[in-house]
Amino acid sequence: MKLNFEIDLSEIYSDYEEAGSLDEMLADRIRESIENGIEAKIVDHLLKDMSLNLSQKLNSKLAEIEQQIDEKADSLLDDFLHRKVNITDRWGDVIKSNISVVDLMKEKFDSFMDESVGSDGKPTSYGGKKRLDYIIDRKFQRDVEYMTDKVVKEVQKRIKEEVESQLGKKISDKLLKELDILGGVK
Known part of the structure; x- marks a missing residue:
């Protein structure tokens, strides 16, 4: 098919x-x-x-x-900081003339650092010391505290290790003598 x-x-x-x-x-x-x-x-x-x-x-x-x-x-910014300005009181009378913003900042910083402060660092009018001296003393005090803490901790650690070592040795020596384990070693 x-x-x-x-x-x-x-x-x-x-x-x-x-x-x-x-x-x-x-x-x-x-x-x-x-x-x-x-x-x-x-x-x-x-x-x-x-x-x-x-x-x-x-x-x-x-x-x-x-x-x-x-x-x-x-x-x-440079123009703003060095532009000469006049400082006036609240009635508009000129207090300082031809002073730059940089000079104003220096004056403010100087007066801030020369301000008398108490033992807490807050402004006071009753004696005290200058803020700059307070800041330096405070920093020195913190650094001394940190260093002494560090030294004390290290000395304590070494004393503890030495005491543990010596105490363990003395106890083992005493036990050995008492028990006469080493066969007559005194």
Whole structure:
């Protein structure tokens, strides 16, 4: 028995009747897929290049802008600190004239450090010592306390270790003598 099948591909692929053959249809599809693949790769490559270039340019611009902001801020701060001003009382009478903010800060700091303080470090008008002396004495006292505590703890530790060692040795020697374990060693 013999069966012959005949399939008319033009009915299946009716879109390509004008093309004329299955070979042309396959060639067209292969060409389209290759073109689409190449096109996608080119677009991806261009996007990566563009994003890298854009990122580099943005980073350089941001660094440049940050530098300009820093310079401007430094300039404004320097101008503010060295500008000459007049100090007035609450009625507007000039107390000090042509003094810079830096000089004012120095004066305030000096007066703060020269202020008399009590034993608790708070301002007092009843004698006491200058705040600078109080700060130095307090720091020295804390450092001395820390060092002495450290030394005392180390000495105590060593004494304890030595006492334990000597006591253990004496007790073992005494027990050995009493029990006569070593066979006549006295």
